[in-house]
Amino acid sequence: MSSQAGRLKKLIQANEVLASIESLMDLLPQLLRLAQDVTGAEASSILLYDKEKDVLTFSLAMNDVVGEDKMRHLKYGFELPMGQGIAGWVAENRKPLNVTDAQNDERFSKAADERTGFKTRCILCIPIIHKDQLLGVVQVLNSIAKECFEDEDRELLESFGHLAGVALVRSELMLQRLDQQKLETQLEAASRIQKQFSPKQPEFDDGNIVWGSSVPAQFVGGDLYDFISNSDGSWYIYVADVSGKGLPAALIMSALWTRIRAEALREKSPGEMLKAVNAGAWEFMNGELFATMVLLRYDPSSGECEYAVAGHPAPLIVDNGVVTELERPFGLPVGIMDEGEFGTTKFTIEKGQSLIIVTDGVDEARAGNGEFFGEKRLVETLKNAGHPPLGEKLLTAVARWRGETPSNDDTTVVEIYRP
Numbered sequence: 001m002s003s004q005a006g007r008l009k010k011l012i013q014a015n016e017v018l019a020s021i022e023s024l025m026d027l028l029p030q031l032l033r034l035a036q037d038v039t040g041a042e043a044s045s046i047l048l049y050d051k052e053k054d055v056l057t058f059s060l061a062m063n064d065v066v067g068e069d070k071m072r073h074l075k076y077g078f079e080l081p082m083g084q085g086i087a088g089w090v091a092e093n094r095k096p097l098n099v100t101d102a103q104n105d106e107r108f109s110k111a112a113d114e115r116t117g118f119k120t121r122c123i124l125c126i127p128i129i130h131k132d133q134l135l136g137v138v139q140v141l142n143s144i145a146k147e148c149f150e151d152e153d154r155e156l157l158e159s160f161g162h163l164a165g166v167a168l169v170r171s172e173l174m175l176q177r178l179d180q181q182k183l184e185t186q187l188e189a190a191s192r193i194q195k196q197f198s199p200k201q202p203e204f205d206d207g208n209i210v211w212g213s214s215v216p217a218q219f220v221g222g223d224l225y226d227f228i229s230n231s232d233g234s235w236y237i238y239v240a241d242v243s244g245k246g247l248p249a250a251l252i253m254s255a256l257w258t259r260i261r262a263e264a265l266r267e268k269s270p271g272e273m274l275k276a277v278n279a280g281a282w283e284f285m286n287g288e289l290f291a292t293m294v295l296l297r298y299d300p301s302s303g304e305c306e307y308a309v310a311g312h313p314a315p316l317i318v319d320n321g322v323v324t325e326l327e328r329p330f331g332l333p334v335g336i337m338d339e340g341e342f343g344t345t346k347f348t349i350e351k352g353q354s355l356i357i358v359t360d361g362v363d364e365a366r367a368g369n370g371e372f373f374g375e376k377r378l379v380e381t382l383k384n385a386g387h388p389p390l391g392e393k394l395l396t397a398v399a400r401w402r403g404e405t406p407s408n409d410d411t412t413v414v415e416i417y418r419p
Contacts, residue, residue: 031046035140039149040144041124042143042144043065043118044139046136047087055079056088056136057079065118066117086102086107086139091137096125099122100149101122101148102122103121120141121148122141122142125137126157129165198212199212200227202235204300208418210237210417212227212391215361215411217246219247222245222249222253223241223253224253225240226238228260228264233299236264236273236295236296237297238296239293240293242291243289244289255281260273262280269344271308277293277295278342279338281334287335287336290311292310292311293310294307294314296308308331308345309328309342310331310334310342312359313359315355327345330343351418356382356391357413360409361410362413365401365409365411367403389415394413
């Protein structure tokens with residue numbers, strides 16, 4: 001077999017090897033070993049391009065002459081500006097460079113030779129480019145079989161460079177995929193944890209139904225609802241909507257849940273409770289985020305309700321197909337200011353009526369054409385929903401309206417039905 005045929009065979013073998021490697025840590029040593037084998041060189045090194053900094057980063061070197069001990073004296077990981085040195089010139093010009101007399105080339109740095117005792121005679125350096133994107137450079141030093149590298153070596157190393165480019169991109173994509181899988185695993189865990197915040201539906205002997213459901217737009221969300229029993233038989237029932245969505249909103253949501261639970265132990269009126277919750281929320285929101293809320297105290301035996309609102313859409317009463325928006329006492333969203341006053345209003349849920357509280361993810365749900373579900377459609381859905389309970393039917397209508405369109409906001413509905 002001729003020398004040319006043997007090296008072509010090595011190039012084919014390199015293709016097979018690089019196609020099987022997924023880890024960048026495993027890939028770089030293989031790249032250098034294959035580069036040396038393909039060109040018949042004594043040493044090699046690879047520098048990867050950092051696009052953000054616009055520099056080459058010296059990633060790995062291999063030398064069969066001086067051995068690993070002396071190679072450790074070299075400082076790897078340093079940054080090489082574009083245009084500097086042999087490698088910098090190749091990266092900047094995106095052209096291969098065959099230096100037949102390295103010691104007399106003004107671009108060549110002798111620092112590495114001085115530290116290792118290795119004498120560089122010649123260098124062949126080529127850019128690693130994939131789809132017009134510079135990925136780095138690979139260089140081989142000192143031809144073993146001849147005085148310096150020839151055009152044939154350059155052509156082989158260029159072919160190898162194309163393979164290396166594909167392998168580097170593939171390795172990077174695999175790393176991104178693994179990172180994405182890790183993130184999804186963490187978000188799934190966060191979603192399972194957040195579901196623990198969802199309360200169990202209270203059970204009442206007299207047929208009262210208190211029901212709620214929240215569907216996050218992403219793995220986790222910023223909507224929150226809860227049912228908290230009081231010593232006198234009444235219940236705190238609230239719905240909150242933290243600004244934003246995703247993980248940041250979920251973190252604020254969990255802090256808000258804790259604060260509300262703590263304040264609920266004091267069994268204050270809804271207005272006084274929102275005032276205390278707002279003071280605590282200011283400590284971790286500082287006006288940068290906020291949450292709207294409806295908080296009410298409900299007596300299942302009598303249907304009496306006292307409620308306060310913090311910038312949230314007003315509750316709705318549904319009575320035999322008639323939908324009425326309740327009065328919305330003044331109150332800013334919690335977390336906007338360090339102090340705030342929240343008015344309270346009293347009313348009674350009569351038998352056969354449902355009280356509905358929603359977050360804006362309901363009326364602002366978008367269909368595929370961008371049209372909102374809207375308040376009018378919300379009201380019409382409740383009018384035509386038939387016999388209570390109605391909340392689940394409303395969520396179903398919103399999901400049907402959205403269709404395959406990804407949700408643009410968390411969607412929450414809470415209902416109190418008094419038979």
